[in-house]
Amino acid sequence: xxxxxxxINWVIANWxxxxxxxTALIAIISGIISAVKSKNWAKLKDAxxxxxxxxxxxxxxxxxxxxxxxxxxxxxxxxxxxxxxxEKISNLIEAAxxxxxxxxxxxxxxxxxxxxx
Numbered sequence: 001x002x003x004x005x006x007x008i009n010w011v012i013a014n015w016x017x018x019x020x021x022x023t024a025l026i027a028i029i030s031g032i033i034s035a036v037k038s039k040n041w042a043k044l045k046d047a048x049x050x051x052x053x054x055x056x057x058x059x060x061x062x063x064x065x066x067x068x069x070x071x072x073x074x075x076x077x078x079x080x081x082x083x084x085x086x087e088k089i090s091n092l093i094e095a096a097x098x099x100x101x102x103x104x105x106x107x108x109x110x111x112x113x114x115x116x117x
């Protein structure tokens with residue numbers, strides 16, 4: 001009991017120090033969590049581009065391809081412990097599709113130009 005009283009007295013005497021240490025510790029932990037989530041979000045974005053490329057090889061309609069990509073992204077969110085935000089992920093998928101269409105259109109234009117020449 002005597003040791004407990006000494007600890008309580010020390011905490012009371014050094015209350016500002018204890019609070020500042022606790023605040024710093026919370027900030028450090030928060031920063032670490034944020035960094036991990038940011039890194040995991042980058043992994044998810046990279047994976048979505050891969051998923052879109054894989055889905056383009058499927059012999060089905062675009063809406064089904066998108067559902068396949070969304071499903072894979074949902075599973076990856078669980079694995080990476082990220083909150084699944086369908087709107088953000090859908091926007092990433094649309095950006096990947098637009099990029100793919102732009103790149104593929106350039107290849108098609110090159111082929112069309114070679115055939116007419």
